[in-house]
Amino acid sequence: xxxxxxxxxxxxxxxxxxxxxxxxxxxxxxxxxxxxxxxxxxxxxxxxxxxxxxxxxxxxxxxxxxxxxxxxxxxxxxxxxxxxxxxxxxxxxxxxxxxxxxxxxxxxxxxxxxxxxxxxxxxxxxxxxxxxxxxxxxxxxxxxxxxxxxxxxxxxxxxxxxxxxxxxxxxxxxxxxxxxxxxxxxxxxxxxxxxxxxxxxxxxxxxxxxxxxxxxxxxxxxxxxxxxxxxxxxxxxxxxxxxxxxxxxxxxxxxxxxxxxxxxxxxxxxxxxxxxxxxxxxxxxxxxxxxxxxxxxxxxxxxxxxxxxxxxxxxxxxxxxxxxxxxxxxxxx
Amino acid sequence: xxxxxxxxxxxxxxxxxxxxxxxxxxxxxxxxxxxxxxxxxxxxxxxxxxxxxxxxxxxxxxxxxxxxxxxxxxxxxxxxxxxxxxxxxxxxxxxxxxxxxxxxxxxxxxxxxxxxxxxxxxxxxxxxxxxxxxxxxxxxxxxxxxxxxxxxxxxxxxxxxxxxxxxxxxxxxxxxxxxxxxxxxxxxxxxxxxxxxxxxxxxxxxxxxxxxxxxxxxxxxxxxxxxxxxxxxxxxxxxxxxxxxxxxxxxxxxxxxxxxxxxxxxxxxxxxxxxxxxxxxxxxxxxxxxxxxxxxxxxxxxxxxxxxxxxxxxxxxxxxxxxxxxxxxxxxxxxxxxxxxxxxxxxxxxxxxxxxxxxxxxxxxxxxxxxxxxxxxxxxxxxxxxxxxxxxxxxxxxxxxxxxx
Numbered sequence: 230x231x232x233x234x235x236x237x238x239x240x241x242x243x244x245x246x247x248x249x250x251x252x253x254x255x256x257x258x259x260x261x262x263x264x265x266x267x268x269x270x271x272x273x274x275x276x277x278x279x280x281x282x283x284x285x286x287x288x289x290x291x292x293x294x295x296x297x298x299x300x301x302x303x304x305x306x307x308x309x310x311x312x313x314x315x316x317x318x319x320x321x322x323x324x325x326x327x328x329x330x331x332x333x334x335x336x337x338x339x340x341x342x343x344x345x346x347x348x349x350x351x352x353x354x355x356x357x358x359x360x361x362x363x364x365x366x367x368x369x370x371x372x373x374x375x376x377x378x379x380x381x382x383x384x385x386x387x388x389x390x391x392x393x394x395x396x397x398x399x400x401x402x403x404x405x406x407x408x409x410x411x412x413x414x415x416x417x418x419x420x421x422x423x424x425x426x427x428x429x430x431x432x433x434x435x436x437x438x439x440x441x442x443x444x445x446x447x448x449x450x451x452x453x454x455x456x457x458x459x460x461x462x463x464x465x466x467x468x469x470x471x472x473x474x475x476x477x478x479x480x481x482x483x484x485x486x487x488x489x490x491x492x493x494x495x496x497x498x499x500x501x502x503x504x505x506x507x508x509x510x511x512x513x514x515x516x517x518x519x520x521x522x523x524x525x526x527x528x529x530x531x532x533x534x535x536x537x538x539x540x541x542x543x544x545x546x547x548x549x550x551x552x553x554x555x556x557x558x559x560x561x562x
Numbered sequence: 563x564x565x566x567x568x569x570x571x572x573x574x575x576x577x578x579x580x581x582x583x584x585x586x587x588x589x590x591x592x593x594x595x596x597x598x599x600x601x602x603x604x605x606x607x608x609x610x611x612x613x614x615x616x617x618x619x620x621x622x623x624x625x626x627x628x629x630x631x632x633x634x635x636x637x638x639x640x641x642x643x644x645x646x647x648x649x650x651x652x653x654x655x656x657x658x659x660x661x662x663x664x665x666x667x668x669x670x671x672x673x674x675x676x677x678x679x680x681x682x683x684x685x686x687x688x689x690x691x692x693x694x695x696x697x698x699x700x701x702x703x704x705x706x707x708x709x710x711x712x713x714x715x716x717x718x719x720x721x722x723x724x725x726x727x728x729x730x731x732x733x734x735x736x737x738x739x740x741x742x743x744x745x746x747x748x749x750x751x752x753x754x755x756x757x758x759x760x761x762x763x764x765x766x767x768x769x770x771x772x773x774x775x776x777x778x779x780x781x782x783x784x785x786x787x788x789x790x791x792x793x794x795x796x797x798x799x800x801x802x803x804x805x806x807x808x809x810x811x812x813x814x815x816x817x818x819x820x821x822x823x824x825x826x827x828x829x830x831x832x833x834x835x836x837x838x839x840x841x842x843x844x845x846x847x848x849x850x851x852x853x854x855x856x857x858x859x860x861x862x863x864x865x866x867x868x869x870x871x872x873x874x875x876x877x878x879x880x881x882x883x884x885x886x887x888x889x890x891x892x893x894x895x896x897x898x899x900x901x902x903x904x905x906x907x908x909x910x911x912x913x914x915x916x917x918x919x920x921x922x923x924x925x926x927x928x929x930x931x932x933x934x935x936x937x938x939x940x941x942x943x944x945x946x947x948x949x950x951x952x953x954x955x956x957x958x959x960x961x962x963x964x965x966x967x
Contacts, residue, residue, distance in 0.1 A: 288819040385575040388568050425668040430890035430903035459892035496824040498849025502872040511821045514789045
């Protein structure tokens with residue numbers, strides 16, 4: 230299919246997402262009524278440069294995981310473009326997509342349920358390597374052992390089963406499984422949230438080392454802002470399926486503009502008993518994505534909401550180079 | 563290559579590297595352990611199931627009358643088929659009246675089991691309080707020895723005097739009853755002259771207190787109709803409805819989002835002042851501890867390795883594990899390219915070594931660390947740590963840790 234190839238002038242970007250939409254139909258349909266949808270991802274656009282890390286933050290239910298999964302086409306795209314290395318993944322036929330699969334990998338949140346309990350570790354890591362013929366058969370075993378070594382796994386784990394490992398080790402196995410396919414781009418969907426603090430640091434270091442060594446590009450999905458701040462180069466903040474603010478790490482953390490980002494940042498607990506934070510406490514909960522508020526989706530919890538917020542949905546606009554915000558507070562000037 | 567050959571290969575490789583897997587037991591050994599366990603467990607259960615125990619047997623005296631709860635050398639073991647797990651292995655600390663005591667540690671370090679021991683909720687029959695004492699003082703100044711208290715008496719304390727907020731609000735609320743029914747039940751059970759009408763009023767008042775905007779509506783809702791933050795509020799309201807002396811909050815915010823976490827922490831602090839109670843806050847998040855706690859207890863593999871006031875722990879940590887924990891938390895201020903990480907993992911809980919449990923992971927270990935378990939070293943009245951390096955008035959180089967933070 231020809232139209233799957235997109236003329237990509239900017240070769241720096243490994244991934245460009247344009248107006249990505251993912252709607253899930255609600256199962257209850259009554260005759261004569263319009264079918265209603267859950268707008269899990271509603272018009273999200275961003276791009277990631279080669280070899281960098283983009284952090285995607287937001288509360289649970291804001292659609293950040295769905296963004297990750299639609300990029301890999303684990304879910305089909307409702308509308309929009311996902312351009313990976315000059316190819317539009319949303320339109321590519323399945324056979325070609327399959328050939329592209331090794332180049333983009335995913336690390337899942339829960340290391341307890343994402344590894345098959347029936348396969349030994351060597352098999353878990355190597356199954357896809359065999360399938361995609363990453364290395365010749367003769368080098369297969371030594372290649373797997375090398376990948377395991379890179380990820381801090383000892384060679385005698387090769388025939389062990391997942392239940393024999395702790396959470397941190399399992400997450401290393403998941404990373405090894407992703408890395409073994411020599412990917413260019415890895416989506417990490419909250420890889421640390423099931424781990425203890427001391428183990429988290431080990432995994433963060435491992436991910437950083439691998440990136441330096443092999444130049445991976447990460448899309449790091451997390452709700453832990455301190456981890457995102459440490460790992461990412463650029464950050465996108467999502468709320469109810471839309472991107473509300475994005476920019477360089479420095480721009481977001483030093484000069485947050487959107488009220489939601491401000492509240493998120495101020496909610497991080499500080500490990501110092503003497504620092505008294507001037508905390509912005511948001512009222513209420515995240516609204517249901519089935520029936521989002523009109524206009525700006527954040528207005529129900531926003532301390533600065535005005536009349537215009539209820540009427541017009543704010544567009545993502547650029548205020549400094551690369552720093553984009555979707556908020557009416559900044560649109561007057 | 564057959565499976566057996568592979569197995570032999572692994573075993574040989576492990577033997578060469580000195581790896582010993584006590585996980586693998588023969589059937590015979592397993593049977594022997596389980597028989598032994600049954601014998602021990604039966605003994606403990608008999609003790610607990612006695613009826614008409616005279617009150618004198620479990621009345622005791624507090625060491626310090628200002629404390630609500632005192633743990634002293636508490637040992638809670640789990641007798642499993644693969645061996646005895648010493649979940650809590652000699653824990654001593656106090657919870658003073660009106661203060662927040664934070665208990666930090668990794669998963670499996672025994673922090674939850676400590677709190678469950680206090681509630682007599684340890685998973686029986688395999689889990690048993692083996693020795694030590696937990697003293698609890700009620701509002702009339704009577705002191706009880708929780709470990710010796712019979713089951714029927716404990717029912718009066720649990721929920722009324724000591725209430726608990728669990729980590730996962732969905733699994734701790736009953737899905738088939740309305741919120742209101744579940745909340746009324748607490749009042750009806752614990753207040754002697756409570757009428758259903760009174761209970762309803764109290765429940766609505768409590769729901770209001772925890773900042774639920776429309777208590778009437780929530781009162782008639784089922785748990786699944788509420789969001790995670792709301793459910794946790796209901797849990798807190800339920801815990802408060804008998805104005806307990808002590809609230810045990812077991813990871814109250816772990817399942818929640820950051821913005822909701824901020825709301826719940828604010829609420830807990832507020833509520834503590836309103837009822838003038840104490841809180842035992844169990845968490846693995848040092849940030850939450852720094853914000854909420856007055857005293858901190860750091861646990862590792864079933865033992866307390868450091869305790870002190872929140873300022874002592876955060877500004878002047880002594881134990882290498884505490885220092886490591888603080889340094890391994892990422893933040894934008896971290897200048898180094900690599901994050902500090904504590905190497906390795908927690909030792910197997912079944913065969914704990916006799917030396918310092920942190921020895922394998924400690925980067926400052928000295929010879930003696932491999933020989934004996936360190937005693938608690940006292941720095942100030944409140945601050946103490948269990949580390950050989952601290953013995954001679956603090957050999958530790960604390961300056962370097964401050965810079966890195």
